[in-house]
Amino acid sequence: MNALGFAWRSLVRQPARAALGVLGVAAVGALLFDMLLLSRGLIVSMQDLLDRGGWDVRVSAGDLPGSGLRLPHAIATAESIAQLPSVQGALIVRTASAQVDRASATPLHVSFQGVATRSTDPAGSRLRAPWTILRGRDAEGPNEIVVDERLASQTGTGPGGEIIVRATCVADLEALPATRLTIAGIAEFPFQTTSDSTVGGTLAALAAACGGNIGDEADLILVTSRGDADGTAASIRAEHPDVRAATNSEVVGRLQQTGFTYFQQISSVLTTVTVSFAVLLITVLLTVSVNQRLGEVAALRALGFSRMRVVKDVLCESALIVGTGGLLSLPLGWAMASGLDRILKGMPGIPAALHFFVFESRALVVHVALLVATAVIAALYPMRIVSRLPIAATLRDEVIG
């Protein structure tokens, strides 16, 4: 019988303790797996969200898009950017806060995104708005909008229906007349938070909702390059030194340095604690188990089992406990990650499509590597015990004891 088979029989001989050991490793392994998913989850998810729209350069007034600062002379800037040779198209995005009237309930506060494309390329002029149409069609005219599912259900409308919007584009204290707009479609907005509703339309529709008082500012200009995002961002920076142009990777990099760092830190701390905890406990389990079987091991040695063979038995026992627990930890960890993700997505201002725990093959590789290291390190001390076991003295003690 090989070492693995022998270790398996040693474990099944005492099923309760083996099962508890495996369950313990599964629970610790699941936490470890979750921390590895968390360590880069936000970055991967944010990169995916940014890339999904097809816009590879973001031009804003602040260091990060959405900082609250607005780009002045937005239309002229976008037209100038659109004429750069590396640019396929530019999309002006202007956001305003708005209120949607309801007949028999309090008004709903929403975010109104107005967009306008600027391009010298026929392909660029067909670039789509930063939302995905779920039903109906995209808003085209100055009296058309698209709304998200939540707003459609809260107002009891859908494509073809009408809502009354009061938008404030310049100052919060403006008292604007109500504007009746037609819903052309239901859309999904990638950066919409779980607690907010969003309305989208053309810049002309936003201007109509704001009573024409929109100014010439934009929150963001989204740019699609002809392939070289880095070069395009550099060209925009050179052409317009007063604005910040960043590729999607640069935006993620900046976020990584600020908002996302907390989760990376906590993930590192908990990964270290979890692995140390697992090593300590499996070492204790194996050591106690080996100490209880010293007579048995000495008898095996006396029967001709080599020192290497009994060492291998202990290592295989450790590998079986950690391996089985590690396998169980994957589905358990995935289920736990879903629950923890739901908890963290309760944070205000987090886009509904953003995830904290995201699966990556590298996380699985690191998980397996850490569990292998755990199995080996945890087995070191018990392996040392069996390798240095004095056969005759142990057998005598066993008999006399």
Place this chain on the structure above:
Amino acid sequence: MRLAPAAVLLPAILAFCVLPPVAWAQESTAPDVLISRQLAESEGLTVGTVIRLATDASGAHAREFRIAGIYEPTPDPARLGQVPRSVRLHLPDLLEMTRPVDVPAGAEYVSSVNVALTNPADAQQFASDVNARLPGVLALPAGEATGSAGPFRVLERFHLAIAIITIVAATVFLLALTIMLVDERRETVGVLRLIGLPVRRILTQILLEGLIVAGTGAVFGLVLAALSEQLINQFFQWRYDTALIFVRVTKDVALTCVMIAVPLGASATVVASWALLRRGGLRLARR
């Protein structure tokens, strides 16, 4: 009490450009400003230095100010990771610099007004009165205006979930260990049964042992937590350049840990022993 415009509350973010210091003069007539410690350190500014501030990155329309002091910004958990390079101006100076050319003085708007009431208990009533009398203005008691607390309530729930998972994992391991330890004492327990000690007496002894071991473990854990508290805070305060306290072992936290650890440890010992004690004394003592 906080008053704010009724529409969506966007924080008023103003980009100020700090231009190189122009002088160091205690006699300067320039208005006073305070600057954050982080800004002072990064730009090498000291109290008394006259600096120029502009709202435009190009430095156009810059005004001179004298640094009257350097302050440690109130730690803001919502801005963790962002180095607070900030300047505090008197409101008239700020409005003077940021007022659009077509807005007459006195017609500017501010993002919020903090109100101190004679009787803080009237905050809710005062907020209702203001909301009724001033359409377009939203008044909230200060306790309800702390939007930044939201993320930390979520983080608290997240940490609690992690703690529960850790406790479950630790309990499983603890059970495995106690089963092994109890099994190791099988013969001793068998002998005790054979000399006439009742199961209840042996269980009591095991329970007391479990309590002592769990209590010692809990105390050791608390000492370890207290020692690492300082270390963790120092690391994260250095990492984020903030005065925020990340870990605080309070009496409540310590008590909660002991209340969970000691009964859990003792129960694990008793549960692990129970299966053993159901066997007969002879069977236990048999080699």
